[in-house]
Amino acid sequence: MSQETSGQPGVLFQLEAVTKTYGAIRALDDLSVTVPPGAVGLLGPNGSGKTTLIRTLLGLIPVDSGSGQILGMDFRRRQLDIRREIGFAPEDECLFPRTDGVGFVAYAGELVGMSSKSAMQRAHEVLDYVGLGEARYRKVESYSTGMKQRLKLASTIVHDPKLLILDEPTNGMDPAGREEILHLAHDLAHNKGINLLFSSHLLPDVEAVCDYIVVLGAGKLLTQGYIQQLKQVHNRCFEVRLKSDGSLFAQRLAEFGYSTQCHEDLLLVQIPEGGSQQVIWRTAAEQNLQIRYLRPQRSTLEQVFLNALEHG
């Protein structure tokens, strides 16, 4: 499908000491990061350099200093080649005006270099995949938000890229639409072997789709790692929710040496050495209480993110 790309197979992209300034603002500040292939989430507050990072990877902007490669290609030199291997869905609403759905996707393919016949055939194929049926023959201006996002997604995968970059794909979508996009992104990343770089502010979305995250702040790297590893499991601490009031419950547990703590509508129970959930169940049985939720405490991705911001 394309010329051979050199570079380590285990690296999706890599930056070394990259700096980019716009006037007084340092959008990227001596940033070095190496990211493995797969589904990667890009997180960071506004102004952290996520958009600049994505544009640097696409070879759209020249950097002041530093080097790096993406999919084995140097982004300072092989910009046009990079953009042939990558599909990028920008954040804002963008359309080619006055075309219908198929025309839109086929045109997007032709602009990458596909012949018009391949582009048309492929356009129909990817429109089937994203679930735009008869709507593909209507003008794109008449589409709803969810359909426009799916159309954008279709136009980015029409040339079968090796890496898909999605910038806030679920912005402003209703829950049904969000589920569809996330399902498609997850499917492409995990079942169809396309690498994914998912930039979003909605942490549950990132968690649903990605395995690895990179957190930026003020142009610097704050943390990176596999989500499962970053979310520590506190083995001996459990979250419990009861149907009714649990103060008596908490008292009883404390007698057994199980310290408890109230957090929103949950009870955090610390199990001492040698203890187990058995005691929790016994106490509930004694007092005729219903345990509706019992799970080991895990930090959420939001906590990971906020911690990273604090320490960065």
Next chain:
Amino acid sequence: MPIFDQGYQHWSGRLSGHAWRWLAVTRHGVRAGLKNRFLRYLILAAWVPAIALVLVLCFWGLIERRSSLVSTLIQFLSFLQPGIITSPRDFRIDIWRLSYSYFLRSELWFSMIVIFLLGPGLISQDLRFNALPLYFSRPLRRIDYFLGKLGVIVAFLAMIMIVPSIVAYILGLAFSLDITIIRDTFGILLASIEYGLIVSLSAGLLMLALSALSRNSRYVALLWAAVWIVGGVVSLVLQSVDSEQRRYAYYSKITPPPVMARSDSPSRQERAAQMRAWRRARERANTEYRLGELEFSKRDWRPLVSYMADLSRIGQQLLATNETWEKLSRFEPDPQSRDRMLANYMGPEFPWYWSAAALIGLFGLSACILNRSVKSLDRLK
């Protein structure tokens, strides 16, 4: 296996090289343009002068061959000078030149209207619907984008100027069945193709620049109308303010027929003779005035304000129409009718390089505007 995966398939085709990327943009734009009903009708209407050109050239070819088909019609051409009918081949170049010149002049008008309908949406719609990130996040440079959009305008103008020129040439050739025509008239064909290209590129780039200035294509259309129509009107006004004074000077030299007192009682014939003499003097004054204007126009800068006048001047220069009229006028027996012919048909004579400079200046300005308005994605937001 019997059940086939309906999900996402990988694609193993080839991606073309970079050089023809602009063609995709042009094709898309041409297809979008052809959807416009008014534009389609306009293109059809623009072929009417082309048909007229073909008819004239074919007719002339038949005259040259003294074909029996046209022998009956020749008597209607008595208004032409006798020399033309007796030895048509001497006048071949001139007739072809003049036909092409009239054709191109009318097509210039049609071009301006075509650009008015087609041009405003080219870049302004992309700005309005935010299509630029879609373009530039693909392997497309800005120059490809501009060339592609320019190609849309060039394609349509070629359809109404260049293609009919070539088709008319071939048909004219076919009807005269004389291979020496090529030697005589090939220069005319080249000149008209050159002119077509100059108009397309200059007007096309100007329209693209205007289109990049606003998100609303109606404002762009207004801007184009301003450049084209208002420029022309302003130039005419400037010219006529000046020339009216000179005309007055010429006319004031003619004495009106004296008012005769009743007592003198001229006869009807005398009075009629006086009126005739007065009318002739007025005509002569008019002709002298127009010739004087032609002289004056050699130094006149005012037509430059009109975009169409600039383009026409270049066309006139390429096709050497003024020389042709001078040559034809020499066949007039009578100096007065010769002067009258020159006065009626010659175009303005200011130096063509002034127009060329104006056009090049506009070209540069358009390029600057495009560069500033359509920025690449290298910015903070």
Next chain:
Amino acid sequence: MHSQPLSQVPGQTQVTPIVAFHEVSKWYGNVIGLNKLTIRILPGVTALLGPNGAGKSTFLQLATGQLFPSQGTVSVLGQSVWNNPSLNRFIGLCPEQDAFYEWMTGRDFLNTCARLGGMNRAEARDATSRTLQAVGMTRHQHRPIRGYSKGMRQRTKVAQALVHDPDVLFLDEPMAGTDPVARRDLMDIIQRLAGEGKSVVVSSHVLHEVQSLTPNIILLNHGRLLAEGHFRQIRDLIDTHPHHIVLICDHCRNLATRLVAWEDVEGIKVLPGDKGLMVETRSPDAFYARLPQLSLENGLLINEVYSDDDNLEAVFRYLVNK
């Protein structure tokens, strides 16, 4: 000093709804916005949910007096809201779109809003400072709004809704496009307002955030009221979808044999890897009541229990998709 709205006349023991719609319909030409909607929103934080085109924006516009209903009556704090500018003192609206005077600084803009609300210069100055502090924009107050990021704009919008200290706050997608930091701050602001006794109506698509804000929801679909109340109660009432309860245990198949004997258990699925079970039941109450006793039996210790679809997303999905 603000005049007392009618609903707070002392002596009234019944809780007055802050927003009351009575058989309200609104259509635009032939397109229906709301269809015979009757609802009473009680004080507190309420979430307004629904798919695109459900009528949420129409609802908010009717409630703030920007639209007149084609049928029915709308009242806020006991008064009719149409053509009633004096009521606007008690209402704050944070709309979805951005509509700022971009050349003004944040402080100028808020000050202008405060003055437009009827405060004199000193009051406006104090209110502006206070509100800027509350939304965390004190640092950027002297920058023109043109240069603000999305999160800062959202905070400014919430600020202009708060500056005149309203009793009722309507927020339309307040957290759209904001980063998690700004989102957390906005949620804190809303919780604080609720604590101070103000009422907030939040319309949002981001369900997991809404869930952290409040359990009281109003669900609209196709311009009609689909459900209202505490979402867990709503979940209990959804008959067509049995509850999915996940049990993680070591000897799950043994546990399964015991569970299948219970009458209220309709289905048991073994999770991949024999990790645990997913139980379907239509009477969760009875199920949960018997569970602790079961867990105490030998070898049947349940390590984890949680419900797969006890969240707002599941409720939304079940109700909207039918």
